[in-house]
Amino acid sequence: MLRAIFKIHFMALLAIIGSLLGSLMLFLIGAYEVFEAFLLFFGFGHPSVPGQEITEATATILSSLDSFLLGFVLLYFAYNLFFLLTFPEQREDRFGPIKMPPALHVESLDKMKKTILVIIVVSLSVFLLKENPVEGEHAQ
Structure with missing residues (x-):
């Protein structure tokens, strides 16, 4: 019975694959x-406001930065969840000597949550930077 309960940690694989x-x-x-x-930027697209190609291109680049940051958060979450929950004690036995980049190495779930929180704050600031210039131009 206790073994069955401890094998539930493989349910984390669903979260890992989804992430x-x-x-x-x-x-x-x-x-x-x-x-x-x-x-x-090069004039092949159709901006929503004529004459604002550069501003819209900049806002679109900021939006892509936001997408990349959130993608990195999900990748970071999946990577660390795999190594923290799935095979915490047998990493080296199953996978050989794994060289994890220092930025991705996490000792606990608390450290992972703090790192993800910092990335989310940065992502929110990118969102605010992206939205403010566009709204300011329409207000004039």
């Missing part, structure tokens, strides 16, 4: 937004 797929999707969205910004 990896979400991360991939956000990276693709970010790449598409960069492509869209280049089209706007």
